Amino acid sequence: MSTSKGFGNSHNRAALLFLSPAFLLIAAFVAYPVVYAGWLSLFSWDGASAPIFQGAGNFVRLAGDPIFWRALGRNLLVALSAMVFQVFLALCIAYCLVRIVPAFSRIFLFFYLVPVMVSEICIGLLWRFMYNPYFGLVNAAFGALGLDGLKRGWLGESGTAFSAVVVVMSFTYLGLYVLLFVAAVRSVPESVYEAAEIDGAGHFTKFFSITIPMVGDAVRANSLLAIIGSLKTFSLVFVLTNGGPNHASEVVSTYLYKMGFGSFEMGYAATIGFTQMLLTAIGAWLVFRYLKRAGVGGRT
Amino acid sequence: MGAVRRWTVTNTVVLVLLTLHVLLVVFPFIWMIYSTFKTNKEFMRSVWSLPTSFSLDAYVGAWSGGALGGYAVNSLLIMAGATIITVAVATLAGYALAVYRPRWMPAVELGLTAAMAIPAYVALVPLVVMLRGAGLLDTHMGVVLPTAAFNVPVTIFIMQAFFNTLPRELFDAARMDGASEWSIFARVALPIARPAMFTAAIVNMIWVWNDFLFPVVFINSPARKTLPVGLTDFVGEHITNYPVMLAAILIAAIAPLVLFIFFERQITAALLGGAVKE
Numbered sequence: 001m002s003t004s005k006g007f008g009n010s011h012n013r014a015a016l017l018f019l020s021p022a023f024l025l026i027a028a029f030v031a032y033p034v035v036y037a038g039w040l041s042l043f044s045w046d047g048a049s050a051p052i053f054q055g056a057g058n059f060v061r062l063a064g065d066p067i068f069w070r071a072l073g074r075n076l077l078v079a080l081s082a083m084v085f086q087v088f089l090a091l092c093i094a095y096c097l098v099r100i101v102p103a104f105s106r107i108f109l110f111f112y113l114v115p116v117m118v119s120e121i122c123i124g125l126l127w128r129f130m131y132n133p134y135f136g137l138v139n140a141a142f143g144a145l146g147l148d149g150l151k152r153g154w155l156g157e158s159g160t161a162f163s164a165v166v167v168v169m170s171f172t173y174l175g176l177y178v179l180l181f182v183a184a185v186r187s188v189p190e191s192v193y194e195a196a197e198i199d200g201a202g203h204f205t206k207f208f209s210i211t212i213p214m215v216g217d218a219v220r221a222n223s224l225l226a227i228i229g230s231l232k233t234f235s236l237v238f239v240l241t242n243g244g245p246n247h248a249s250e251v252v253s254t255y256l257y258k259m260g261f262g263s264f265e266m267g268y269a270a271t272i273g274f275t276q277m278l279l280t281a282i283g284a285w286l287v288f289r290y291l292k293r294a295g296v297g298g299r300t
Numbered sequence: 301m302g303a304v305r306r307w308t309v310t311n312t313v314v315l316v317l318l319t320l321h322v323l324l325v326v327f328p329f330i331w332m333i334y335s336t337f338k339t340n341k342e343f344m345r346s347v348w349s350l351p352t353s354f355s356l357d358a359y360v361g362a363w364s365g366g367a368l369g370g371y372a373v374n375s376l377l378i379m380a381g382a383t384i385i386t387v388a389v390a391t392l393a394g395y396a397l398a399v400y401r402p403r404w405m406p407a408v409e410l411g412l413t414a415a416m417a418i419p420a421y422v423a424l425v426p427l428v429v430m431l432r433g434a435g436l437l438d439t440h441m442g443v444v445l446p447t448a449a450f451n452v453p454v455t456i457f458i459m460q461a462f463f464n465t466l467p468r469e470l471f472d473a474a475r476m477d478g479a480s481e482w483s484i485f486a487r488v489a490l491p492i493a494r495p496a497m498f499t500a501a502i503v504n505m506i507w508v509w510n511d512f513l514f515p516v517v518f519i520n521s522p523a524r525k526t527l528p529v530g531l532t533d534f535v536g537e538h539i540t541n542y543p544v545m546l547a548a549i550l551i552a553a554i555a556p557l558v559l560f561i562f563f564e565r566q567i568t569a570a571l572l573g574g575a576v577k578e
Contacts, residue, residue, distance in 0.1 A: 011400045014481040018396035019408065021389045022452050029449030030415050033423035033430065040425060047428075093318065100314045110564060111322045114329060117560040117567075119510035121528040122553040125535055125545075126328040135347040137331075171325050176571065183572050203310065232419040235512040239532065253421045253513075261517060266425050273422035284417055 034277065040270035047266045058271035068272060071243075071250040072279065074162060078169065078251065079230035085170035087226050090177030091185075091219070095207050097178070098185040099193070109182060112175035120172065124239030127168045131155045131240075158248035161241045165249050169236055173229065177222050184218035185211055220291050227287060231280045252276045329553075336547040343542045358543035359551075362534075368551055370523060371530030374440065375509055378526060381444035383504040386451045387497050393452075394459025395489055399471055412453040420450055420513055431518060442518050443526075447508055455500050461573035462496035463489070499566040499573075506556045506567070527552045 041058050043051035062068055093112070097105035115123055130137045133153030142150040154164040188211060196206050212219065234253035237243060243250035243258065252272060260269030335343060336358045337351040362368060397405055427446050428437065436442035466489075474484045515526040525533070531552045538545050560567055 010481075012402045012404075015396040015400035015402040018392045018400075018485070022393035022456060025385070025389055025445075025449045025452055026412075026415055029427070029446045030418060030423060033426035033446075034418060036426035036429070037422055040429075093321075096314050096318060100311055101318065104315065104318075108318055108322055109568075111326050113560065113564075113568070114326050114557070117506055117556045118329070118553045119512070119528045119556070121510075121512055121531055122549045123328070125531070125549050126332055129331075129347075129542075130328060137327075137348060140348065174325065179568055179571060228417045232421075234419075234421060235528075238512070253419065256421050256424065257517075260425050260428075266428075270425045273419070273424065277418055277422045280417060280419065281414075 034274075037270045037274045037277075040267055041274045043267040044265070045267040046264045048264075051267065054267065058268050059275070061268065062271050062275055067247050067250060067255060068252070070247070071252045071255045072276070074249070074251050075231050075233070077162075078166060078233055079227045081166050081170065082173070082226040082230045083223060085166075086174050086177050087219070087222050089170075090174055090222075091181045091212070091215070092207070093174075093178050094181030094185045095203075095211050097182055099206070099211075100203065105182065109175075109179060112178045114175070115172045116175040116179075120235035121239050123168065123172055124236050127240060128155065131164055155241050156245060158245050161245060162249040165237055165240050168240060169233065172236065173226075177226070180222050180225075181215065181218060184215040188214045220288075223291065224284065224288060228280070228284060231276070231283070332546050332550055332553075336543055336550055338543050340541045340543055347542075355543075358541075358547035361538075361541065361544040362547035362551060367522065367530060368527070368534065368548060371525055371527040372551070374524055374530075375527040377440050378443050378447070378515070379505050379508040381440065382447040382451065382508045383501050385444065385448040386455050386504050387501045389448070390452050390455035390459050390500065391490075391493060391497055392485075393456045394461075395463050395485060395493070397456070397460045398463030398466075399468065399489070412456055415450075415453045420446075424513070424517055427514075428517065437518060438520050438524065440524065443514050446518075447511060447514055451504055451507060455504060458500045458503070458570050458573045459493070459496060462493065462499075466492065495566075499563075499570045502559055502563050502566050503570040506559060509556055 040051075042054060042056075044054050044058065045051035093108075097108055101108075131154040133139065133151075133156065136154070138154060139151040142148065152160060154160045192210055192214065193206055196210055201209070232253070233251055234257070237249060237251050237254050238257070241249045243254035247255075256269050256272040256276075259265045259272060331348065334350055335347075337354050337356070339353070339355050339357060342351065342353070396402070397408065402408075423446070431437040431442040431446075434442075436445070470492075471484055471488060474488050479487070510528060511526075512528045516529045516532075519525055519529065522530075522533070531548060534548050535545055538548070
């Protein structure tokens with residue numbers, strides 16, 4: 001900062017000019033629509049006839065809408081499972097790849113990243129085969145284990161639909177976090193491990209007492225990424241269950257989609273999105289602050 | 301780094317566990333690939349076994365039976381448009397943040413991070429209203445502009461991370477020679493930035509190609525649908541011939557996979573550059 005003091009003003013002006021196309025694009029297609037969603041949430045509107053002003057009516061309705069709150073709860077469960085089965089599992093895998101079988105790390109990383117590259121629609125369609133009640137692989141596996149009682153239509157039953165979707169999410173996004181953690185774990189200096197090895201530390205000790213504290217920044221960043229991603233989730237749920245059966249796997253995005261473009265309750269759909277965004281902001285901020293205070297990110 | 305370690309039981313156990321796990325992760329893709337070589341009769345007889353014959357009928361059926369080719373062209377156009385806009389805009393912005401480091405940079409970074417955290421569906425209803433007003437609903441451009449806007453923040457961070465690696469003397473020297481700020485960018489920065497722009501373009505291509513929410517909502521005409529959206533229609537229509545269905549899924553998945561196979565290094569670098577920023 002101090003280095004640019006000499007020609008501060010002209011630099012700021014140049015910076016502003018270079019940034020202006022990005023500002024304009026984001027303002028027009030991200031910021032303005034978000035504010036507009038707040039405005040639309042004050043109306044009831046079918047998308048065609050004149051909007052009818054509702055005041056806080058949509059918010060009152062939303063507050064008492066159990067489908068919305070359950071959907072939001074599922075988004076949080078997705079986030080929780082992402083922390084365990086994507087972030088934490090990825091950190092374990094990254095440790096193994098870097099510290100235990102480094103010769104194979106590149107090839108493993110490649111295959112873990114395959115689902116990250118492919119469209120969620122393709123992945124969802126493939127998993128519909130895996131979960132097929134008649135010939136699906138999941139049922140076949142339980143049959144082979146002699147657990148015929150566990151065979152079921154995983155995506156079609158309200159008891160299992162949501163869990164089945166969450167399992168697919170874990171498989172799909174894991175690779176991104178493996179990649180991010182491999183880079184972080186690699187950056188931990190060898191000497192730190194050597195010191196621990198002299199004390200006779202095994203992999204388990206080294207993982208928990210060296211790796212995790214040393215990659216705290218990456219843990220915090222990736223957790224934030226996972227939580228934000230979980231609140232955004234749409235395509236996999238849409239293609240696997242579309243929130244069904246009977247809202248059993250509904251998340252906020254699929255509920256908004258149904259309200260806005262199925263029932264044409266555009267105002268209420270805007271309310272759902274706007275409220276979700278406010279809660280996302282508050283949630284992300286709280287988690288960030290908690291992690292900071294808990295010292296996960298610090299070097300202690 | 302460090303001494304070569306002895307291969308132990310631990311290594312073997314870890315290797316076996318990781319192999320089993322990664323097989324589980326990629327199994328649906330492997331199964332998809334070999335199943336497309338089956339006939340429907342063979343598929344129905346045993347769903348999970350390897351093909352006994354080598355039939356390309358499924359690909360012929362998928363390509364001729366549906367509008368996949370048209371969907372692919374639409375995806376390609378939207379991908380090209382959104383990627384070009386995003387990378388151009390983000391290169392300028394990333395350069396400005398890395399090289400000028402304006403006083404108000406922390407505010408900009410916070411704003412970009414916030415924009416990254418906003419779920420696209422929050423903007424869905426307003427965007428439909430806006431696009432309809434501008435006559436862009438049900439057009440390629442109507443998908444391109446919002447898609448580009450939502451991908452700009454993370455792409456800025458990718459480009460900023462690249463420009464941060466360049467020594468600032470590079471630009472100061474040109475400045476001493478009296479070059480204008482624009483010509484420093486165009487003549488000095490842009491040529492060096494080409495590989496980084498390429499990298500950012502590759503990941504954007506994959507994101508846009510796979511995107512579903514905006515295309516499914518903004519486009520109604522079958523003739524303008526993208527591949528993932530068209531694929532869901534296609535699957536509904538071909539529910540009885542599974543190898544054809546799988547071949548269609550494979551056709552939709554192949555472009556990003558080919559990009560990944562050829563540009564693995566660039567893609568992983570871009571994902572690291574954009575995400576490490578947090």
